[in-house]
Amino acid sequence: MATIILGIETSCDDTAAAVLVDGKLRANVVSQQLEHENYGGVIPELASRAHVERIAAVVETSLSRANIDKKDLTAVAYTQGPGLLGSLLVGNAFAKSLSLALNIPLVAVHHMQAHLLVHFIDDSFPTPRFPFLGLTVSGGHTQLVHVDHASSFEVLGETLDDAAGEAFDKTGKMLGLPYPAGPNMDKYAALGTSKFTFGKPTVAGLNFSFSGLKTSVLYFLRSAQDKDPDFIKNNLYDLCASIQAAIVAILLEKVKTAVKQTGLKQVVLGGGVSANSGLRKALEALDVELFLPPLPYTTDNAAMITMAGHLKYNEGALDNLSSEPKARMSI
Ligand code: KG4
Ligand code: ZN
Numbered sequence: 001m002a003t004i005i006l007g008i009e010t011s012c013d014d015t016a017a018a019v020l021v022d023g024k025l026r027a028n029v030v031s032q033q034l035e036h037e038n039y040g041g042v043i044p045e046l047a048s049r050a051h052v053e054r055i056a057a058v059v060e061t062s063l064s065r066a067n068i069d070k071k072d073l074t075a076v077a078y079t080q081g082p083g084l085l086g087s088l089l090v091g092n093a094f095a096k097s098l099s100l101a102l103n104i105p106l107v108a109v110h111h112m113q114a115h116l117l118v119h120f121i122d123d124s125f126p127t128p129r130f131p132f133l134g135l136t137v138s139g140g141h142t143q144l145v146h147v148d149h150a151s152s153f154e155v156l157g158e159t160l161d162d163a164a165g166e167a168f169d170k171t172g173k174m175l176g177l178p179y180p181a182g183p184n185m186d187k188y189a190a191l192g193t194s195k196f197t198f199g200k201p202t203v204a205g206l207n208f209s210f211s212g213l214k215t216s217v218l219y220f221l222r223s224a225q226d227k228d229p230d231f232i233k234n235n236l237y238d239l240c241a242s243i244q245a246a247i248v249a250i251l252l253e254k255v256k257t258a259v260k261q262t263g264l265k266q267v268v269l270g271g272g273v274s275a276n277s278g279l280r281k282a283l284e285a286l287d288v289e290l291f292l293p294p295l296p297y298t299t300d301n302a303a304m305i306t307m308a309g310h311l312k313y314n315e316g317a318l319d320n321l322s323s324e325p326k327a328r329m330s331i
Helices: 033-041 044-066 087-101 111-120 164-174 182-189 212-229 231-262 275-282 302-315
Strands: 004-009 013-021 024-033 074-080 107-109 132-137 143-148 153-160 264-270 289-290
Touching: 004 033, 004 044, 004 087, 004 153, 004 302, 013 182, 013 289, 013 302, 024 044, 024 087, 024 132, 024 302, 033 289, 044 087, 074 111, 074 153, 074 302, 087 107, 107 111, 107 212, 107 302, 111 132, 111 264, 132 231, 143 231, 164 182, 164 231, 164 275, 182 231, 212 231
Parallel strands: 004 074, 074 107, 132 264, 264 289
Antiparallel strands: 004 013, 013 024, 132 143, 143 153
16 A cells, blocks of 8 residues: 655745655645745744644645545654744644544654655655765754664754854845845855955864854955945845855865765755755765755755655654644754
């Protein structure tokens, strides 16, 4: 009999559901919340309300696109954390209700693990083999992890302050770019030259730090604008190229060290920042077997939650109705 998994993602501002049949993606639905655009960031209460309004329709749409009847589902997977608690709670309640009503197992999925496990979707892109070195880079996380199997992740290093995505978003905000600034920074960087340099962090081991870069950019802009009030406007593309190069350099250095230290030759990238063309290009130059997610799977989606759910289900890693959402959750 086929293994049919429904996966639900509500950790931040995307309400998403996907259906996977024997590891093959049948439907992947995302409803992006545009209500936050005018606020320069995600407003948690607005996000929870929007999830409540959309979740039933998003799940129904994913099932009908997959041509799957609810009663044929094998299990339901959902994002347990990390994320915004009110948002997570909506997916948790919905998944638990389905599990109870249909009498099928519940699988609780870690959002950042899923960003890496999306590579196992049986699609037209290559799949890594366990064990591998994972780099998760998103708006809330930056970690290097040793991945042994679908439920075994060991953190080798992580950011001590801001995440890589935050570094893009916060410095982008200084340049007047709308939230989230990452995608625009990437686009403009391609039109400029990396000619400005900023302070480099000195963090031991495999940990990262991005807050020093943020401060360095702030002071650099202040002093440049004292001399030329239109400095940002006149140098936007070069500023984006320079900031992007600085963020990529920080990530690249630690990936190189982790490859050397662990001897792992497969590097798997996951999370919103893995869409960044500068980062992808820099990693492609390394002497490793590199797994880059296709662009639709870089930002938050339910396909990754469903894939992680499928793998965990196969490993027998099931949850029960006392399963609770967790705003903070170690990988
Ligand atoms: O994984 P994700 O969709 O959500 C979280 O789990 O946080 O990541 C969102 C982050 C944002 O910080 C956004 O600016 C960044 O990913 N991002 C990018 C690019 N596309 C998205 N950063 C740099 N370059 C991009 N092309
Ligand atoms: Zn994410």
